[in-house]
Amino acid sequence: MIxxxxxxxxxxxxxxxxxxxxxxxxxxxxxRLELHLWPGLASEMSVSAALAIYSSIxxxxxxLTGIVFSLTFVMVQFSATAYSPRLVMWxxxxxxxxxALGTFTATFLYAIAALAWVDRSGSGSVPFVSxxxxxxxxxxxxxxFVGLIQRVSLLQINRMLxxxxxxxxxxxxSLYPVEGPAAVTPEPAPPSADEPGQVxxxxxxxxAVQRVNVAELVALAASxxxxxxxxAVVGDTVVESTPLMRVSGxxxxxxxxxxxxxxxxxxxxxxxxxxxxxxxxxxDIAIRALSPAVNDPTTAVQALDQIGDxxxxxxxxxxxxxxxxxARGTLRVxxxxxxxxxxxxxxxxxxxxxxxxxxxVMRRMKALVRDLLAAVPEExxxxxxxxxxxxxxxxxxxxxxxxxxxxxxxxxxxxLGAPSRA
Numbered sequence: 001m002i003x004x005x006x007x008x009x010x011x012x013x014x015x016x017x018x019x020x021x022x023x024x025x026x027x028x029x030x031x032r033l034e035l036h037l038w039p040g041l042a043s044e045m046s047v048s049a050a051l052a053i054y055s056s057i058x059x060x061x062x063x064l065t066g067i068v069f070s071l072t073f074v075m076v077q078f079s080a081t082a083y084s085p086r087l088v089m090w091x092x093x094x095x096x097x098x099x100a101l102g103t104f105t106a107t108f109l110y111a112i113a114a115l116a117w118v119d120r121s122g123s124g125s126v127p128f129v130s131x132x133x134x135x136x137x138x139x140x141x142x143x144x145f146v147g148l149i150q151r152v153s154l155l156q157i158n159r160m161l162x163x164x165x166x167x168x169x170x171x172x173x174s175l176y177p178v179e180g181p182a183a184v185t186p187e188p189a190p191p192s193a194d195e196p197g198q199v200x201x202x203x204x205x206x207x208a209v210q211r212v213n214v215a216e217l218v219a220l221a222a223s224x225x226x227x228x229x230x231x232a233v234v235g236d237t238v239v240e241s242t243p244l245m246r247v248s249g250x251x252x253x254x255x256x257x258x259x260x261x262x263x264x265x266x267x268x269x270x271x272x273x274x275x276x277x278x279x280x281x282x283x284d285i286a287i288r289a290l291s292p293a294v295n296d297p298t299t300a301v302q303a304l305d306q307i308g309d310x311x312x313x314x315x316x317x318x319x320x321x322x323x324x325x326x327a328r329g330t331l332r333v334x335x336x337x338x339x340x341x342x343x344x345x346x347x348x349x350x351x352x353x354x355x356x357x358x359x360x361v362m363r364r365m366k367a368l369v370r371d372l373l374a375a376v377p378e379e380x381x382x383x384x385x386x387x388x389x390x391x392x393x394x395x396x397x398x399x400x401x402x403x404x405x406x407x408x409x410x411x412x413x414x415x416l417g418a419p420s421r422a
Contacts, residue, residue, distance in 0.1 A: 015095070019106040020109055030133060031114070031127050034130065035127070042125035043127065045126045057111045061108040068145065075152055100145070104144070161305075165310065167277075168306075169313060171271050171272065197246050200246075202241070208268055209235060209237075212335060217262045217332070218332045221333060228247050231246060232244045290351070307347045307368075320337075366388070370388075
């Protein structure tokens with residue numbers, strides 16, 4: 001039984017703590033080494049100037065840290081109401097935030113430690129290396145601040161949509177082969193009910209399946225002549241007593257610890273091995289923009305631009321990848337992956353429902369379906385033809401005025417821009 005996730009979420013306080021500990025250690029060690037190795041080496045900076053500079057850096061850095069991170073988290077919280085809170089969490093966990101906080105803290109602490117060595121024992125001198133360390137840390141802090149501002153700019157709608165689309169394009173590139181769709185093969189026969197085999201069951205609080213190590217499962221199954229059926233696929237949420245996988249036909253029992261290590265669980269879905277997640281987030285942004293409280297169909301149209309690109313890439317890939325064989329060609333692992341129909345339903349259904357009264361959204365969706373029909377292989381066009389007809393019926397049901405119907409049925413990539421002449 002799997003009782004806890006393999007990959008635990010990283011703790012945000014660890015990186016700043018390491019920076020703080022490193023700064024304190026350097027503040028205690030570097031001046032002593034400098035005094036021991038180069039006793040005559042001193043900065044040309046006067047004692048009064050060093051005291052003023054170090055004090056200003058220390059006080060200013062701690063104030064900057066509070067202001068910057070207060071504004072950052074306020075913007076993240078505000079953006080969560082405009083986009084999807086699941087998406088904003090990816091930005092909130094950006095390692096740059098932790099490294100920036102650590103750098104600001106380290107600069108503050110080292111400047112305080114360096115103050116103790118200015119005019120040490122009435123020497124009237126300023127340690128040379130320590131002075132330059134303070135300057136270097138200050139410059140690094142400025143660079144981190146610039147990088148932090150650049151990250152915060154990702155909260156702009158265009159960049160947020162592009163970021164989500166990039167994540168989807170990356171997982172499609174890594175997960176699906178390039179060749180076109182293959183003929184659908186019959187599903188392997190399920191194990192006999194008389195021989196249920198070994199079942200791995202989850203026990204614990206609800207968690208999401210983030211990744212399945214298929215290569216590891218294939219090796220485990222091949223070692224004992226078995227087949228593993230993965231019952232909880234990537235993106236699923238497992239709760240108490242949820243079956244995770246079933247092993248059938250094994251000559252011996254597989255170690256459940258090894259099976260557990262092949263599945264990674266976490267508190268939320270990730271982009272890895274989950275091509276539907278990027279589309280899910282883009283749809284979240286679109287339907288939130290179409291809510292009466294926001295009423296921003298243009299954002300929904302921009303989300304459809306990214307969704308259309310992902311669907312186009314998926315339509316040209318081999319999606320039937322759920323059967324995994326060992327080196328001898330024997331089927332060892334079976335795991336469900338979303339089909340072309342699943343992707344189309346996820347991408348269109350909710351946006352069609354919430355945007356049914358928006359001329360702009362209907363026109364953009366019609367243009368998107370038309371573009372996909374022209375670009376994807378023949379085997380993928382039946383589902384698109386169904387949605388083309390469904391959009392026609394949606395417009396007819398929600399636009400009673402003939403002129404409004406005529407406008408809503410125009411295919412337009414901008415929504416309300418230049419109608420297609422194709």
